[in-house]
Amino acid sequence: MTKFTNTGNKDTRSGFGAGLTELGKTNKDVVALCADLTGSLKMNEFEANHPDRFFQVGVAEANMMGIAAGMTIGGKIPFTGTFANFSTGRVYDQIRQSIAYSGKNVKICASHAGVTLGEDGATHQILEDIGLMKMLPGMTVINTCDFNQTKAATLAIAQHVGPVYLRFGRPKVANFTAEDQKFEIGKAVHLMEGKDVTIIATGHLVWEAIQAAEVLNDKGISAEVINIHTIKPLDSEAILNSAKKTGCVVTAEEHNYYGGLGESVSRVLALHHPTPQEFVATNDTFGESGTPAQLMAKYGLNSAAILQKVERVLQRKE
């Protein structure tokens, strides 16, 4: 069984900040816009290094999205930064018309996604953003799992032409993927090989899936763990190959089960290889205040929840 080492807890938003800092040095077309959350998004270094390419928009996210769309005309690659809630729901029509329908090369970078935002509570804990963004034609949707992957994704999306939604979070979590990884948009990452059950996870739930797989291994159950960082376009081939091998699937994400990764996986399975599937996701609910660990436990978003769903899906397997 492949072993993963946590090289020290780090927040995924800092991975974004590190990636943006590097892009500032290597790609002169990259510009950054922020709606009064520069520190939270870890954009300070880019701002300090490139004041001419950093645009403080104030608390005005709709305007930020429109400006970003306009800035692409003439060749700039705008990266917008604010919380996931204000990056999607608040500005959905601006993104829909001025960015997605207009086919603009804007990178919508969203921190503090999901319940792990913590104590600020449900007003800020969006659990619907993946659904909102994946429904937009032409939008690439990425949810990264750790610092290193977020940094790699930030660099990769600058090379991709077209609108991208990059989702990451606030808490410090295990950093376990390779520092020098090549991030391929739309390509699943096989973390662990297995034959009894497939666990398909995205974002903060990937580390939880690895923990669950280690427990399962001790019980003699061989779990395959796949990290889907790109929810759209989805790597159907990787999902199908694994489902055909194991015969059952658990999806895991920090998002409502309506509109999330799980539904996208279900569609692939329903079309090509119907397979029992269980969902680790929030159950059509808003979040609340609490620590990230408390919230992950209460809303069924940790390795314990994954283990429960694995047990259930194994029972459904013929």
Added chain:
Amino acid sequence: MTDTSHLEDLVVQVRRDILRMVHKVNSGHPGGSLGCTEFFVSLYKEIMEHNTDFTMDGIGEDLFFLSNGHISPVYYSVLARSGYFPINELNTFRLIDSRLQGHPTTHEGLPGVRIASGSLGQGMSVAIGAAQTKTLNGDNHLIYSLHGDGELQEGQNWEAIMYAAANKIDNLIATVDLNGQQIDGATDHVLPMGDLKAKFEAFGWTVLEIQEGNNVEAIITGMKAAKAETGKGKPVCVLLKTVMGNGVDFMMHTHAWHGKAPNDEQLEIGLAQNPETIGDY
């Protein structure tokens, strides 16, 4: 004074295009289109430095953004008659598989259009972004935009208006079509917006007024004056007083023709008031 007689024929022809386009598909927005015909003709023929060899990035030329996308008929007619695409394509307005969608879009690749618009209130932000990229690129050409007056009820405009002044966006001329009408009636009836000149000035903009917004000579004089105000550290707003439905008597001074097409008989009356000049499409 600029000699504008050569533009008058084009204005009449564009009016005919507008009437015929909306009549053919029994839909579209003739009122606001007719009200801005003289503005579009003046802008594309006398004011903007632009290339008809269209590139999305528009480096080294002035760019125009239409925020109130529903007046697409006048936009399409003037783009076609400025050489952006074949005039005959006006025949496809609002039809299936056309590049001339109900509201303008980049999605079908129509030359001349750089952003989709229709959902109101977004064009000011887009124009500002394009203006900032011009500055970053060291490109000293200007950004022009057009907005409806009713459209200013959308809050995003005021975010953008605040931002533009704070960031000294002085390569932008945003024109507001002050026709005083919106779908449900007069703007002063639906939601009075007060003194727009004072509001823009309070937000830190330079404001110019064109009282005769349906007079080509007055528009050219006014827009040249606006151009002279660019580069001075402040964004420039032009309040263009127009008459909705201008040039077709029964469509004038009312909101009734905001989004309604003329029937056969009304078309004939409208066309008779605007006899063919440089040739129908």
